[in-house]
Structure formats: C-alpha cells, structure tokens
Amino acid sequence: MTQIQVVTGAQINEFLDALAVLRIAIFRDFPYLYEGTLEYEKSYLSTYANSKDAIVVLVLDNGKVVGASTGLPLSEETIEFKQPFIDAGYNVDEIFYCAESVLLSAYRGSGLGKRFFEEREAYAKQLEGITHVCFCAVVREEQHLLKPNDYKSLEPFWMSQGYSKTKLTCEYVWRDIDKTVDSAKTMQFWMKSL
Structure with missing residues (x-):
C-alpha cells in the first residue's frame, strides 16, 4: 500500500540514498x-538536506x-537557476523552486503527480514572502x-496545474546515456502565481 510522507530540513x-538511486533510475529515461552517479547525486541532494526550508514529498510502498x-x-x-530570474527583474526571494518529481512507472497515472504539486505549493504558501512557484x-x-514512439509530453499536465511556460531558460550540464562527455542542455522554466 502506498503512502505519502512529507519531510523537511534535516529529516x-x-x-x-534512496532519493539518489531513484533519481538516477528515472532520469535515464527520455527526455x-x-x-x-551516486556521488554526484548525494552532493546535489545535500542542498536540500542543508536547507531549513526544503521539502521532499515521498511516495512509500x-x-x-x-x-x-x-x-x-x-x-x-x-x-544557473537563479540568474535568468534575476536578469528578468524578479526577486528570487519571492519564488519557490519545485525541483523535480520522480516516480517509478508502475505508480504513474494514479494522481500522484498532481499531489506532488499540491503538497509543494501548500508548503510554499506557508513560507514568508513567497508569491510564485x-x-x-x-x-x-x-x-x-x-525519443520513444509512445512518449507523451507533460506540458498539458503542467498547464492543467496552472503553470505557464515562460521565456526564461538556463543551461545545465550533464552526460547523456549515449555520450562519453558532458554537454549543456537548455532548461525551460514554467511558473505559477500562488
């Protein structure tokens, strides 16, 4: 039986470790x-563990x-993630960043994606000064x-949750599964007012 558990800060x-393994598994897929690597993942995820205002919404089975x-x-x-907003005149202190959602394929299609957004947005509303996600x-x-033949874009789902595609982008570097060197990828920002 699946359950949702919300953890914050040092929790x-x-x-x-479980988050690192899950991220590696899910992000191997297109797109x-x-x-x-576990080493990079643990370093990346430590940002969340070291933040008193970070949140992780877990699905446990x-x-x-x-x-x-x-x-x-x-x-x-x-x-890399802040600069496009700074350049566009936004106050980054007023924005909550929903970093990623990863879910094993067997658990998709049951409303958990919507729940991920609901939980993070509800949490962001409690933080002082946050006006956007x-x-x-x-x-x-x-x-x-x-790209798989049966690939379905998540854009219609994101729009159904009230998000709009912005003109803001950034570059982020990683190695693709079919390459031998790292390369920069364009990341497109989506935004919503709370």
Missing part, C-alpha cells in the same frame, strides 16, 4: 537521458521509496533519436 538526510518530489526557495538554488524542464528536439 531529508534519512532518505538521501533527460541522464547518466548519473511498504516503506520503500518509489517516488519523490523536491523543492526549496529559489534563493537557495545554484546561480516555478520549475524547469529539459528541452529536447522533436525528432531526437532516443
């Missing part, structure tokens, strides 16, 4: 095609982490060689 440390959704104030993110997604060419 996140308990789940870092991310991410060749991840008999105690095993099968899904997770993360977020923290944009002001605590890396400069955002996230970003990788931009891949329509005819990408590794």
